[in-house]
Amino acid sequence: xxxxxxxxxxxxxxxxxxxxxxxxxxxxxxxxxxxxxxxxxxxxxxxxxxxxxxxxxxxxxxxxxxxxxxxxxxxxxxxxxxxxxxxxxxxxxxxxxxxxxxxxxxxxxxxxxxxxx
Amino acid sequence: xxxxxxxxxxxxxxxxxxxxxxxxxxxxxxxxxxxxxxxxxxxxxxxxxxxxxxxxxxxxxxxxxxxxxxxxxxxxxxxxxxxxxxxxxxxxxxxxxxxxxxxxxxxxxxxxxxx
Numbered sequence: 001x002x003x004x005x006x007x008x009x010x011x012x013x014x015x016x017x018x019x020x021x022x023x024x025x026x027x028x029x030x031x032x033x034x035x036x037x038x039x040x041x042x043x044x045x046x047x048x049x050x051x052x053x054x055x056x057x058x059x060x061x062x063x064x065x066x067x068x069x070x071x072x073x074x075x076x077x078x079x080x081x082x083x084x085x086x087x088x089x090x091x092x093x094x095x096x097x098x099x100x101x102x103x104x105x106x107x108x109x110x111x112x113x114x115x116x117x
Numbered sequence: 118x119x120x121x122x123x124x125x126x127x128x129x130x131x132x133x134x135x136x137x138x139x140x141x142x143x144x145x146x147x148x149x150x151x152x153x154x155x156x157x158x159x160x161x162x163x164x165x166x167x168x169x170x171x172x173x174x175x176x177x178x179x180x181x182x183x184x185x186x187x188x189x190x191x192x193x194x195x196x197x198x199x200x201x202x203x204x205x206x207x208x209x210x211x212x213x214x215x216x217x218x219x220x221x222x223x224x225x226x227x228x229x230x231x232x
Binding site for chain 2: 031033042043045048050055056088090096097098102103105106107108109110111
């Protein structure tokens with residue numbers, strides 16, 4: 001059982017649809033992340049939130065819109081996506097990595113498989 | 118540009134052998150180093166971390182760090198077919214534009230353990 005839960009686990013959407021991915025962490029962490037992983041490609045960091053504030057946007061297209069209402073929840077709103085956006089979207093959380101214990105690290109949810117048709 | 122480099126593999130070893138996975142990093146200010154395992158179609162899971170020069174052992178896994186050479190490795194003793202996965206090296210450093218640290222991941226090395 002993971003401390004980071006993502007829903008839905010699988011999503012198929014058309015290019016004109018609007019959908020959202022949801023992530024919730026039960027670990028008491030204060031940082032949350034969205035990563036994208038395309039087939040046979042490395043992890044790509046998309047967004048980072050520290051203490052509910054967005055601290056990193058890795059040149060992500062505006063058709064991806066994150067929302068972090070509190071330290072436990074993170075959303076990724078999707079609209080007018082392209083087929084090349086089909087991928088595994090991973091949410092993760094951590095304690096603030098800047099200070100504190102050296103072993104503080106990122107813990108991933110199980111991911112949301114997105115297919116854009 | 119802070120980089121973490123790994124050989125993509127696949128690294129093939131027979132069952133029972135020692136698998137050696139390597140990683141180099143570019144940022145001398147990097148503080149901690151992590152190894153994750155990712156099975157096909159699954160999310161990455163943490164194996165272990167290291168932050169001091171030398172070796173750190175956890176069961177069949179040993180992480181080795183040499184900060185002078187900017188090199189970190191993972192040894193898997195008595196490799197099992199269930200160890201077949203992609204192994205990701207991650208380095209904790211400073212994100213310049215925000216001041217917050219994050220992890221920089223390598224592209225991963227695929228390990229195949231044959232029975």
